[in-house]
Amino acid sequence: MNVAVEHIATDQPPDDAKARDLDYGWQSGNQIELLENGEAYFPKVFEAMRAAQREILLETFILFEDKVGFELKDILIEAAQRGVKVVASLDGFGCGELSVSFLRELAEAGVAVQMFDPASKTLGIRTNWFRRLHRKIVVVDAAVAFIGGINFSADHLGDFGPEAKQDYAVQIVGPAVADLHHFALAQSGRQVRTRRGWRRRPQRPAPWSTSEEDGLVRLIYRDNVQHRDDIEEAYIHALSKARTRAVIANAYFFPGYRLLREIRNAARRGVHVQLIMQGQPDVLLAKLAARMLYDYLLKDGVVIHEYCQRPLHGKVALVDDDWSTVGSSNLDPLSLALNLEANVLIRDRAFNQQLYESLEALARNHCQTMPEKRKPRLWLWRLTVGFLVFHVMRHFPVLTGWLPAHKPRLKPIESPAHDV
Structure with a gap:
């Protein structure tokens, strides 16, 4: 058959x-x-x-x-x-x-x-x-x-x-x-x-809900045609409005400069910003890439935790007491510039608090917190490697677009002998 x-x-x-x-x-x-x-x-x-x-x-x-x-x-x-x-x-x-x-x-x-x-x-x-x-x-x-x-x-x-x-x-x-x-x-x-x-x-939405009611949900997604930056823009917009707290737990963290800058700016204006990263990654490169960004964020007051109990695969975040997002998108070049992804944005205080308590328990009980002032050992080497890795990763989506495997194809697969 x-x-x-x-x-x-x-x-x-x-x-x-x-x-x-x-x-x-x-x-x-x-x-x-x-x-x-x-x-x-x-x-x-x-x-x-x-x-x-x-x-x-x-x-x-x-x-x-x-x-x-x-x-x-x-x-x-x-x-x-x-x-x-x-x-x-x-x-x-x-x-x-x-x-x-x-x-x-x-x-x-x-x-x-x-x-x-x-x-x-x-x-x-x-x-x-x-x-x-x-x-x-x-x-x-x-x-x-x-x-x-x-x-x-x-x-x-x-x-x-x-x-x-x-x-x-x-x-x-x-x-x-x-x-x-x-x-x-x-x-x-x-x-x-x-x-x-x-x-x-639905009709085209406003980028931000100003309603005080709970139970609000909005679907956002990225594709490689008309919605390339929707998820990244949602993070940037929420962080730009943050007043008290922001927590991001993300398995693969290597965002672009605009999002990094918004994270740093939030911390500079007094928002308590916490990042929960992989400390025991299933992909070692993910941990190395994220660590290239630590010094840039730590110096402005961002608190960085590494989850060490087991591999972190989550893609969630919250801002203040009512905005949250849950979905499939990491904050790395693959998710933000290549993959087909979908998240929901949630405006609900009870949900936000539940997610906050879960992430806070994770950070408190199963994470190591990066020191604000790390030792400058091999700082020149780290600076050079970090610069190279950052720019390679940021141009990575363009480079992969040249590969033949990425040409759009629409071909029915009829034979069970095909290796799927």
């Missing part, structure tokens, strides 16, 4: 999404629940999928054939067999090791599997490294949505061991789910319809 796996173009969104220039505004009246790590996330999302009546839309960067991946597969198959429309959009690099038998079982049950930029290995090495589908979104029956940084893999569970990831997602119920549903449908290439219970596409 042929396994029908659709192939989505690398750089360009589907025609429907590209034509509409999707912009989403602030939606009020939402219930938002913080889900920390797989122990909180997987039971919630699996429960929603098991209760699905009409539709499951799923996007993920990583799906592994482990206990989490097999449970997800069984749930999707059972849903499809009872008549639920199931669309699973997977990244060709992050899901590149999935077996043909795994995909075949999904396809035979009626699950529509889409692989973003799959590529065969060259000399045993995968070449489709950059411009990934890095979003993690689940929408069930256009009634409940999940978004964050958690993949469908067992390394998001504590019993995985010392390499288990620390991460965050949110469950949303309310009007903002219609925006996530609309977005997920459009990005999957499915026809976006307006029907009872589904909201029409």
Whole structure:
């Protein structure tokens, strides 16, 4: 049997999404629940999928054939067999090791599997490294949505061991789910319809909500066409308005100068700015790159913590007592200039406080704090290397754009022999 796996173009969104220039505004009246790590996330999302009546839309960067991946597969198959429309959009690099038998079982049950930029290995090495589908979104029956940084893999569970990831997602119920549903449908290439219970596409939003009410949610995203800087601009705008506190917990931290300057400026005007970085990284280069920026930030009063209990995979932040963001985007060149990402902005005091308490406990109990005045040992070497690394990393997206693997392609994959 042929396994029908659709192939989505690398750089360009589907025609429907590209034509509409999707912009989403602030939606009020939402219930938002913080889900920390797989122990909180997987039971919630699996429960929603098991209760699905009409539709499951799923996007993920990583799906592994482990206990989490097999449970997800069984749930999707059972849903499809009872008549639920199931669309699973997977990244060709992050899901590149999935077996043909795994995909075949999904396809035979009626699950529509889409692989973003799959590529065969060259000399045993995968070449489709950059411009990934890095979003993690689940929408069930256009009634409940999940978004964050958690993949469908067992390394998001504590019993995985010392390499288990620390991460965050949110469950949303309310009007903002219609925006996530609309977005997920459009990005999957499915026809976006307006029907009872589904909201029409919102108008272009104001960049900042001035409402005093809670429960506000706005979907933002980046692509390689019309929304290249939306997530980075949201961080910059929030930090520019910060009055009392700002906390950023990010796995891969190497932002551009404008965001670095806004972080530093906030600290200079008396905002208590804390950064939580990887101290035990799954990618050593991420730690080295982030440390190149420490001196620049520490001298102006930014407090930097390195989380040392296990790898940090979170992509969350908060400003003052009501603004927060949770999503898939790191603050590095891959996420800010190459990958397809999605975050939600949240204006809700209770959620902000819950996230703050979680991050504060993380910083207090499981982090080491960088000293304000670090020893100037090898300062000339660090200055030279830091300068070179910074500029290489900032021009890295342009350089990777020249690689042949990044040319947009739209090609159906029909044969199970294809190495996906």
